[in-house]
Amino acid sequence: MCGRYSLNKTKIELEERFQAEMLVDFHPRYNIAPTQLVPVITSDSPKGFSFFYWGITPDFGQNKPVSPKLINARAESVHEKVTFKSSFQKRRCLIPADGFFEWKKLGKKTKIPYRFTLRDEECFAFAGIWEEYETVSGESQHTFLILTTSPNEQVNEVHDRMPVILPRNQEKKWLDTYSSEEELLAMLQPYPSDLMQSYTVSPLVNSVQNDTQSILRRTSPMDQFGNYTLFG
Numbered sequence: 001m002c003g004r005y006s007l008n009k010t011k012i013e014l015e016e017r018f019q020a021e022m023l024v025d026f027h028p029r030y031n032i033a034p035t036q037l038v039p040v041i042t043s044d045s046p047k048g049f050s051f052f053y054w055g056i057t058p059d060f061g062q063n064k065p066v067s068p069k070l071i072n073a074r075a076e077s078v079h080e081k082v083t084f085k086s087s088f089q090k091r092r093c094l095i096p097a098d099g100f101f102e103w104k105k106l107g108k109k110t111k112i113p114y115r116f117t118l119r120d121e122e123c124f125a126f127a128g129i130w131e132e133y134e135t136v137s138g139e140s141q142h143t144f145l146i147l148t149t150s151p152n153e154q155v156n157e158v159h160d161r162m163p164v165i166l167p168r169n170q171e172k173k174w175l176d177t178y179s180s181e182e183e184l185l186a187m188l189q190p191y192p193s194d195l196m197q198s199y200t201v202s203p204l205v206n207s208v209q210n211d212t213q214s215i216l217r218r219t220s221p222m223d224q225f226g227n228y229t230l231f232g
Contacts (some may be wrong), residue, residue, distance in 0.1 A: 001063040001072050001164035002126070002146045004205065005100040006030050006115070006216060007038070009123050011102045014039065014049070014096055017123050018123055018171075022101040030215045032097075033073045035078040040144055041094040043175045046117055052093075052130055073129060076189035081179055082102040084145075087129035088184070093144055094125035099216070101205055102159040112221050114158050116198045118165075125171050126190060145193055150194035163189040176189040 009017070011026040020041050026049075032038055034055040042050055049182035078084045099117040106112060116120040118124055130144040147164040166174055170187050173179050200221045204210045 001159075001161050002100050002102075002148055003034065003071065005032050005097045005126075005127065007032060007123075007215060008213070009096070009098055013123070014089075017092070018049075018096065020046070021047050024051070028213070029211060030213055031101075031194065031205055033210045036208075039096060040130065041096070041125075043090075043092045043173065043177055045130045046172070046175045054146075056143060057141055071145060071165075072148045072160060072161075073145045074126070075147045075185075078129065078147060078188075080183060084129060087131055087145075089181070090177075091130045091132075092174055092184075093128040094128045094175065095128045095144065095146060095167070096123055096125055098123050100126075100163055100175050101201070102155065102162075104158040113201050113203060114198050115201045115216065116155060116196055118223075119195055119197050124164050124168070124181075126167050127174055147188060149188055149190055152190040152196070154193040154196055154198055155190075158198070162190060163178075164188050167191075195226065 004028060008028045008030060010028065011022050014026065015022055022039065026039060029038065035053060035057060037051050039049045040052050050231065057134055073084050078088045092152055098121065099115050101113055103111040103113050123162055127147045128144045130142060131141050132140060135141055148161045149164050151162040153158060166187060173183065174187060199218045200220045201215060201217065205215045
């Protein structure tokens, strides 16, 4: 699964990287979590950024843990599942990021947070799908899911799934409404392990209330309670 990611880029950097216009201000984010409103680029509006909720809206979540089923969709079956099939065919999106977090389990109580980035730490895009729905008050809301796939060798040391990172030269084709199902499914592969890097970060990332740049710093391995471990 993918349950937390970062986007340590400014509005100008994002506009230059994706050649899309952002009509509102944006400040770097270091610990993006489900239910939060974040920038995406949709197949309906590829020349501009939209702001959608990840998974579900805050009102729906009501400060409760959000199920992975509501924030991710498996790439292997996204074209077959009734829940996702229409979105996969008609409503795809790019989700800008510059890293994502996973936790390595060591025993029953110990979890070590890791950050995964590209080797050059440049911005990239997750493959996503989005949905529009109407609230009970008649308001239109938009949400998105991140597609996940089997892990590459590097991520596999920490977790059994990883988000789909699209190669830059495939981003436009992912949004292209004329791309065939066969072409789309062929893109949903693990990103090459040798083009990525990973390192341990502070347990500060465990709390969605923490959203500071210090979260991205390399740290000695610590468990979720902040205790240093012998694991390295």
